[in-house]
Amino acid sequence: MPTPDPDYLILGTGMAALSLGAQLATAGQRVRLLEAHEYPGGYAHSFPMGGYRLCAQVHYVFGCHPGGTIADLLERVGLSDEVRFRRLDPDGYDHVVVSGERYRIPNGFDTFRDRLLVRHPEHATPLRAYFRLLTDVRDELDRLPDQPRAWDYALAPLRFPNVLRWRDATLGEVYDRLRMPQRLRAVLAGQSGDYLLPPSRVSFLLHTALVAGYDRGAWYPEQHYGHLVDRLVDTIRAHPGCSVELEREVDHISIAGGRVIGVRTRDGVVHTAATYVSNIDPARTVALAGPEHFPSTYTRRVTYPYSCGSFTLYLGVKGIDLRDYGFGSWNVWHYPHDDLDRAYAAQLDQGDLSDPWLFLATPSLHSDAPGLTPPGHQLLEVATACDHAHFARKKAEGSRAYTQEKVRVRERILDVLEARYVPGLRRHLALRVVGSATTNARYCWAPEGNAYGAALTPAARARVPFETPIPNLYLVNATAGWPSVCGAVRSGTRLYDKLAGGRTG
Numbered sequence: 001m002p003t004p005d006p007d008y009l010i011l012g013t014g015m016a017a018l019s020l021g022a023q024l025a026t027a028g029q030r031v032r033l034l035e036a037h038e039y040p041g042g043y044a045h046s047f048p049m050g051g052y053r054l055c056a057q058v059h060y061v062f063g064c065h066p067g068g069t070i071a072d073l074l075e076r077v078g079l080s081d082e083v084r085f086r087r088l089d090p091d092g093y094d095h096v097v098v099s100g101e102r103y104r105i106p107n108g109f110d111t112f113r114d115r116l117l118v119r120h121p122e123h124a125t126p127l128r129a130y131f132r133l134l135t136d137v138r139d140e141l142d143r144l145p146d147q148p149r150a151w152d153y154a155l156a157p158l159r160f161p162n163v164l165r166w167r168d169a170t171l172g173e174v175y176d177r178l179r180m181p182q183r184l185r186a187v188l189a190g191q192s193g194d195y196l197l198p199p200s201r202v203s204f205l206l207h208t209a210l211v212a213g214y215d216r217g218a219w220y221p222e223q224h225y226g227h228l229v230d231r232l233v234d235t236i237r238a239h240p241g242c243s244v245e246l247e248r249e250v251d252h253i254s255i256a257g258g259r260v261i262g263v264r265t266r267d268g269v270v271h272t273a274a275t276y277v278s279n280i281d282p283a284r285t286v287a288l289a290g291p292e293h294f295p296s297t298y299t300r301r302v303t304y305p306y307s308c309g310s311f312t313l314y315l316g317v318k319g320i321d322l323r324d325y326g327f328g329s330w331n332v333w334h335y336p337h338d339d340l341d342r343a344y345a346a347q348l349d350q351g352d353l354s355d356p357w358l359f360l361a362t363p364s365l366h367s368d369a370p371g372l373t374p375p376g377h378q379l380l381e382v383a384t385a386c387d388h389a390h391f392a393r394k395k396a397e398g399s400r401a402y403t404q405e406k407v408r409v410r411e412r413i414l415d416v417l418e419a420r421y422v423p424g425l426r427r428h429l430a431l432r433v434v435g436s437a438t439t440n441a442r443y444c445w446a447p448e449g450n451a452y453g454a455a456l457t458p459a460a461r462a463r464v465p466f467e468t469p470i471p472n473l474y475l476v477n478a479t480a481g482w483p484s485v486c487g488a489v490r491s492g493t494r495l496y497d498k499l500a501g502g503r504t505g
């Protein structure tokens, strides 16, 4: 008997898609998710390699506290008892190391401010002003309604004065206004890799949303990211009429009479449903359907610069304990000097990764649950910003040129790690796997290998809406919604509320 059409076809299995799909399935809707890759989860997918199970990109998440976005999703789909999180050290969940000096970022803006005041009393005025503004903007962002009504706009100057005032500002402009000294500019933007932009380019509102998210708690899944993704997939599959199909790349979205009438996967199968939701990048979704089906105002709306790509190094470590080298229940952000704008310009504009900033995460120190490494081994993951075009050019020259470039950068990063953090690290490496921006493009189908969807500059504060001009086609992902696992999950929940008349947030 042919399988009946699902109510919803969801294209992709990123965190926004899994959040939406699990909630629809739990509510009794028939959903089918079509995923191009052999593993579900998008950037949050895990893959086996040499006895390890590596999560492609995600290192730590926010929104797992009671009432938080991720906790809320797990409760909605009945997974709160199964998927639990461990909190990274509240006294210093991120350590920012600038020119060799370590600053620990604790939970609590006031605690962080007071810590910096003790260390830099001569800069009390800009520090106090920065944290006051950060707190005010955070509180206003928390109060912003998801679906503003007429009176929200009328009252906005009274209720959201700081959001209105700073909405087009970069973090760098705020620093200038407050006369923030250079060292503190670097420390306060020490989590810059979470949005992959330097202070002169990142939206101040997005910077605030990000640091405020982690300020409420930075978390890691007790049984690692693979478990979170697997349980969401299992939840969908457990419901009648629901499925998650892997290695099903969508290569065409058919539109007729102003509606989607089916999507075709690369194997030639045409899938139909009443409603279609694309977790694929909005611009690419339009390209798959054919731009001629959309008004030009809309095709312009989905034209945006992408965030940059990432260079990632997964290191399996044996015979030493990384806790003896300054690692633990926290991440380390390494900056070779305190001019982050210069560091990003070198890496992105000149393709110069000779002295890169580095994000260092140690997932096996965040949870000791088995499944991540062979017994007795540890994992050190390293990431930094890189230019997709640079690696795409190397790839075009041939696999030898591409591999040589990856090895060159890998060895340079290992030099830095041995000089600054773990002397003799190379002797203890059981695994070294490298991914570049072109890897993101290939395995996560991310246009230009982008890490966070549309670049998070002030222009990106207006997100691409979930609705499209095609009434039975919706979008949900890091660009039509918000990046980060928490942002993507929230986008899935908000779209679910809209589609299924569930709770409104």
Ligand SMILES: Cc1cc2nc3c(=O)[nH]c(=O)nc-3n(C[C@H](O)[C@H](O)[C@H](O)COP(=O)(O)OP(=O)(O)OC[C@H]3O[C@@H](n4cnc5c(N)ncnc54)[C@H](O)[C@@H]3O)c2cc1C
Residues within 6 Å of the ligand: 011, 012, 013, 014, 015, 016, 017, 034, 035, 036, 037, 040, 041, 042, 043, 044, 057, 058, 059, 060, 061, 062, 248, 249, 250, 251, 279, 280, 281, 310, 312, 383, 440, 443, 444, 445, 446, 450, 451, 452, 476, 477, 478, 479, 482, 483, 484, 485, 486, 488
């Ligand atoms: C280096 C790096 C580090 C990061 N670190 C963190 C972190 O520590 N914490 C955090 O919260 N966030 C982190 N993020 C961001 C976070 O992972 C993403 O913002 C989030 O997971 C995006 O979810 P999404 O739903 O938008 O979909 P994506 O993850 O982009 O997934 C989209 C899915 O659609 C599929 N797809 C695309 N095209 C097709 C097609 N034609 N047919 C079928 N399927 C298709 C893809 O294969 C993919 O599975 C990081 C990202 C990067 C790159």
